[in-house]
Amino acid sequence: MTALLEIKDLVTAFHTAEGRLPAVDGVSLSIDRGQTLGLVGESGCGKSVTAMSTLRLVASPGRIESGSILFTTEGESIDLVSASEKQLRNVRGGRIGMIFQEPMTSLNPVFTIGDQIAEVVQLHRRVTRSEARTRALEMLHLVRVADPEQRLDAYPHQLSGGMRQRVMIAIALACEPELIIADEPTTALDVTIQAQILDLLSDLRSRLGTAVLLITHDLGVVAETCDSVAVMYAGKIVEQASAAELFRHPLHPYTIGLLQSRPDLDNRDSGPLATIPGMVPPPQDFPSGCRFHPRCSYATVPQCSSESPLLREVIPGHFVRCHFAEEINL
Amino acid sequence: MKQQTNSVTEEIDITKPSQGFWSDAWQRYRRRPIGMLALGLVVFLAIVALFAPAIAGTKPVVCRYKGNIYFPCLGYFNRSWEAPIFTKDKFRGTYPTNLEQKDSQSWAVWPLIFQDPYRRVRENEWPGRRANPSRDKGHPNRFNLFGTDQYGVDIFAKMVHGTTIALLVGFVSMGLAGSIGILVGAIGGYFGGWVDMITSRLTEIVMCVPTLVLILALVAVVEKPTIWKTMAIIGVTGWTGIARLTRAEFLRLRQTEFVMAARAAGAGPLRIMFKHILPNALAPVLVPITFGIASAILVEGSLSFLGFGPPPPTASWGSVLNSARSNLQLWWLVVFPGAGIFLTVLAYNLVGEGLQEATDPRLREAKK
Amino acid sequence: MPGNPLTVQLGESDPSRKLNPEDQQRMLEIYGLDKPWPVGYVQWISKVIQGDLGRSITRKQPVTRLIVERIGPTVLISGTALFLTWFLAIPLGLYASARGGQIDERFTGMVLYALYSFPTFVAALFLQIIFAVWLRDTPWELPLFGMSDLPSDAPFFDRCVDVGWHAILPITCQTYVVLAYNSRFIKANLEEVVRQDYIRTARAKGAGPWRVLVHHAFRNTLIPLVTLLGLSLPALVGGSVIIEQIFTWPGMGRLFFESIRERDYPTIMGLTLMFSVLTLVGQLLADILYSIVDPRVNVE
Numbered sequence: 001m002t003a004l005l006e007i008k009d010l011v012t013a014f015h016t017a018e019g020r021l022p023a024v025d026g027v028s029l030s031i032d033r034g035q036t037l038g039l040v041g042e043s044g045c046g047k048s049v050t051a052m053s054t055l056r057l058v059a060s061p062g063r064i065e066s067g068s069i070l071f072t073t074e075g076e077s078i079d080l081v082s083a084s085e086k087q088l089r090n091v092r093g094g095r096i097g098m099i100f101q102e103p104m105t106s107l108n109p110v111f112t113i114g115d116q117i118a119e120v121v122q123l124h125r126r127v128t129r130s131e132a133r134t135r136a137l138e139m140l141h142l143v144r145v146a147d148p149e150q151r152l153d154a155y156p157h158q159l160s161g162g163m164r165q166r167v168m169i170a171i172a173l174a175c176e177p178e179l180i181i182a183d184e185p186t187t188a189l190d191v192t193i194q195a196q197i198l199d200l201l202s203d204l205r206s207r208l209g210t211a212v213l214l215i216t217h218d219l220g221v222v223a224e225t226c227d228s229v230a231v232m233y234a235g236k237i238v239e240q241a242s243a244a245e246l247f248r249h250p251l252h253p254y255t256i257g258l259l260q261s262r263p264d265l266d267n268r269d270s271g272p273l274a275t276i277p278g279m280v281p282p283p284q285d286f287p288s289g290c291r292f293h294p295r296c297s298y299a300t301v302p303q304c305s306s307e308s309p310l311l312r313e314v315i316p317g318h319f320v321r322c323h324f325a326e327e328i329n330l
Numbered sequence: 331m332k333q334q335t336n337s338v339t340e341e342i343d344i345t346k347p348s349q350g351f352w353s354d355a356w357q358r359y360r361r362r363p364i365g366m367l368a369l370g371l372v373v374f375l376a377i378v379a380l381f382a383p384a385i386a387g388t389k390p391v392v393c394r395y396k397g398n399i400y401f402p403c404l405g406y407f408n409r410s411w412e413a414p415i416f417t418k419d420k421f422r423g424t425y426p427t428n429l430e431q432k433d434s435q436s437w438a439v440w441p442l443i444f445q446d447p448y449r450r451v452r453e454n455e456w457p458g459r460r461a462n463p464s465r466d467k468g469h470p471n472r473f474n475l476f477g478t479d480q481y482g483v484d485i486f487a488k489m490v491h492g493t494t495i496a497l498l499v500g501f502v503s504m505g506l507a508g509s510i511g512i513l514v515g516a517i518g519g520y521f522g523g524w525v526d527m528i529t530s531r532l533t534e535i536v537m538c539v540p541t542l543v544l545i546l547a548l549v550a551v552v553e554k555p556t557i558w559k560t561m562a563i564i565g566v567t568g569w570t571g572i573a574r575l576t577r578a579e580f581l582r583l584r585q586t587e588f589v590m591a592a593r594a595a596g597a598g599p600l601r602i603m604f605k606h607i608l609p610n611a612l613a614p615v616l617v618p619i620t621f622g623i624a625s626a627i628l629v630e631g632s633l634s635f636l637g638f639g640p641p642p643p644t645a646s647w648g649s650v651l652n653s654a655r656s657n658l659q660l661w662w663l664v665v666f667p668g669a670g671i672f673l674t675v676l677a678y679n680l681v682g683e684g685l686q687e688a689t690d691p692r693l694r695e696a697k698k
Numbered sequence: 699m700p701g702n703p704l705t706v707q708l709g710e711s712d713p714s715r716k717l718n719p720e721d722q723q724r725m726l727e728i729y730g731l732d733k734p735w736p737v738g739y740v741q742w743i744s745k746v747i748q749g750d751l752g753r754s755i756t757r758k759q760p761v762t763r764l765i766v767e768r769i770g771p772t773v774l775i776s777g778t779a780l781f782l783t784w785f786l787a788i789p790l791g792l793y794a795s796a797r798g799g800q801i802d803e804r805f806t807g808m809v810l811y812a813l814y815s816f817p818t819f820v821a822a823l824f825l826q827i828i829f830a831v832w833l834r835d836t837p838w839e840l841p842l843f844g845m846s847d848l849p850s851d852a853p854f855f856d857r858c859v860d861v862g863w864h865a866i867l868p869i870t871c872q873t874y875v876v877l878a879y880n881s882r883f884i885k886a887n888l889e890e891v892v893r894q895d896y897i898r899t900a901r902a903k904g905a906g907p908w909r910v911l912v913h914h915a916f917r918n919t920l921i922p923l924v925t926l927l928g929l930s931l932p933a934l935v936g937g938s939v940i941i942e943q944i945f946t947w948p949g950m951g952r953l954f955f956e957s958i959r960e961r962d963y964p965t966i967m968g969l970t971l972m973f974s975v976l977t978l979v980g981q982l983l984a985d986i987l988y989s990i991v992d993p994r995v996n997v998e
Binding site: 055057059085089090091092093094097098100102105106107108109110111119120123124155157168171 | 893894895896898899900901902903904905906907914917918921991992993994
């Protein structure tokens with residue numbers, strides 16, 4: 001069965017005064033129907049740009065340079081990279097919904113909540129205004145907003161961050177899309193609200209069977225909610241596997257480092273928190289060879305600094321981008 | 331799993347020399363070709379303004395007379411700078427023939443164009459040249475590049491000397507406006523509270539009256555209009571925008587850490603305001619000042635045009651346009667000064683815009 | 699005070715005649731010119747509050763009546779100019795924003811920028827030369843001066859057309875500068891708005907480029923636009939002084955100019971007050987509109 005979304009060798013680069021910066025440098029991912037894929041990485045690794053590229057929402061001076069994004073629905077496949085504007089607009093909001101990171105600024109301040117939810121319905125279905133409004137009300141119920149009838153006519157500035165994010169989810173789900181892309185949906189929210197939103201997302205997922213591409217830097221969230229995980233570093237996928245497999249047997253040094261650096265409540269006296277030395281390199285200063293080698297404790301000269309490793313299937317279903325993946329883990 | 335001890339770790343050099351704010355802004359400004367063009371024009375105008383007497387005039391730039399060196403052309407800037415010996419010897423402003431007659435050893439270096447912005451050049455004043463034509467015959471010709479006005483006074487000379495006046499008006503009035511505006515804004519923004527209330531209300535009251543109306547009202551009150559009084563009036567009415575911006579900047583910078591550090595170190599308010607905050611607030615304030623120069627030149631032009639400028643004979647561009655009103659068939663009276671004002675105002679506006687883009691803090695943020 | 703109105707008047711009418719001192723003193727008393735000016739100012743304020751703007755010295759009429767006479771022509775020019783500016787600036791701004799960066803937009807942008815820096819009085823002179831002198835005796839000719847050439851008992855329609863014909867040049871001069879500025883303002887604002895996150899949300903919903911621009915972006919641009927409306931009133935008033943003078947248009951601006959020349963202080967003060975009031979009204983209007991347009995602002 002074909003995957004719902006298949007990203008192949010996507011390259012998205014920014015052409016700035018400092019040159020060409022490849023934020024997404026040959027990324028391949030696939031999501032099946034009803035599946036949740038977590039895309040993890042630190043800030044600046046390119047995961048948000050990957051998400052934006054899917055719907056061709058990358059802000060200038062960024063541009064999708066090559067690759068394909070196949071979206072298969074109702075037996076038809078379209079390549080979102082080369083699709084026409086009209087086709088793309090059909091997909092946006094109608095078949096793929098998107099939730100952004102900043103609930104505070106992602107809603108238009110001069111229109112009511114009800115109008116904004118109804119808008120997405122009216123853009124994709126032939127409905128009357130009152131039918132759209134009814135649907136908006138339904139969605140508010142769905143995302144568990146208190147006092148939905150009153151909230152319909154409220155303006156964004158009258159709601160809290162958590163509520164705004166619920167509204168964003170409502171907008172994303174209003175047309176029953178097959179895929180939701182959630183770009184760090186809880187990063188800008190309080191911890192307690194985070195838990196609520198994640199709960200809501202899980203619940204909706206299981207009820208509606210929507211596939212989810214979850215972008216996050218939080219490994220804990222990924223462990224709880226995702227079927228499969230892809231780890232991204234400096235514009236490339238460095239490891240990809242099912243969630244269970246990744247957490248049990250991480251193979252890439254970066255993933256190992258990330259997992260080791262999580263604070264462990266059960267093991268409080270185990271000494272200082274392990275960290276990965278160094279920082280994520282900016283696109284203008286990508287290291288030669290393996291992009292992780294300057295921070296890698298297993299890196300060996302000369303291979304790691306001169307040859308760029310390929311993404312290989314080391315164990316069935318488990319892909320790693322490392323020259324020495326097998327050796328490190330034996 | 332055991333980790334191997336490190337074999338290779340590169341040191342990532344994250345330090346890049348940080349450019350000063352102004353050189354950074356200059357780099358950004360340089361990238362816009364039209365901004366550079368405008369800046370070039372501004373510099374060109376400044377040069378013309380500075381060397382006006384050497385470009386067009388009837389007085390020698392430098393001459394030797396009876397054994398001494400003199401610079402009579404400076405008389406265009408200030409009457410008293412023209413050496414008294416020429417009055418004593420009854421030159422009456424006519425240099426070519428007098429110099430030759432009264433001292434055969436004399437020599438002179440003449441301005442590029444022999445014309446006078448204040449009076450008509452007479453027959454044979456320059457040996458062999460006829461007098462300046464006037465009225466309908468005064469269209470642009472070999473001796474009068476831009477034509478002459480209805481009295482026969484050369485327009486090119488007026489344009490050149492008018493540049494000096496225009497730029498002087500721009501800089502002096504904006505200097506005044508800037509000083510007042512920065513002072514009012516700084517005091518209000520820094521001290522806050524009731525001081526701020528007073529300064530803000532003051533600013534609002536002055537802003538309330540349309541500028542031209544206010545200027546005209548003041549002109550009515552002033553006795554003998556001279557160019558300096560006009561400059562003062564423009565300066566005294568044009569500070570409100572600058573004050574508002576300065577106030578906003580001071581309000582913002584007052585909360586910053588370096589100000590708090592200065593206060594913790596015991597610095598008094600005056601020192602903090604002018605040594606610490608002002609240099610940081612200056613960049614955005616320069617923008618309205620630049621626009622203000624353009625606007626001041628425009629206002630002076632309008633005033634002279636309406637007849638409120640300094641009395642004739644003046645060489646300001648606006649006064650030439652004033653004479654054009656009753657002589658519409660002499661198109662050169664409109665085209666040249668009109669183009670002059672237009673290009674000058676355009677140039678300063680473009681420079682102001684370029685400055686704005688180059689120093690906009692939000693654009694700096696967006697680049698990260 | 700330099701040259702009081704009486705001396706100016708007399709000087710103009712007959713330089714050799716002089717009022718004898720007693721008569722002069724009497725006239726000074728009538729017009730309140732004999733008291734020191736702070737006292738005079740306070741007296742003026744108290745009269746204003748009662749609705750009395752005093753009498754014009756040179757025209758020998760109540761200032762209020764003069765203003766009422768002249769306000770119509772000024773509103774005709776300035777009001778039409780204001781309307782035209784807004785009517786044209788919005789589509790121009792939208793167009794410039796939609797086609798930003800393309801050749802045609804950059805060209806129009808440059809033209810608009812040049813227009814914005816082009817002084818109105820120079821433009822007025824140019825237009826006068828072209829339409830009144832060079833095109834004389836052609837159907838394209840436009841009248842130079844005044845509001846109307848026809849006597850007041852001529853048929854109403856003909857008079858309207860005649861006034862309209864006379865008004866073309868002044869209105870053009872009043873409009874183009876503000877138009878250039880406003881459309882650039884709208885374009886700059888739209889560009890800023892379009893960078894916002896909620897525009898990205900709108901596009902993620904599947905909204906097309908026009909809907910994004912006109913429905914989402916423009917609605918947010920209205921907010922600063924409305925403030926600009928209030929602020930453009932004083933500019934219009936100031937501009938009318940020059941324009942009305944050039945075209946001999948019998949409006950408030952011209953009255954102001956003439957009263958300055960004549961040193962007619964009651965009229966000057968009355969008009970200055972009038973202009974300031976207009977500015978305040980404009981700002982108030984802007985504030986009210988602002989609270990309507992921006993749901994984040996509470997109406998007081």
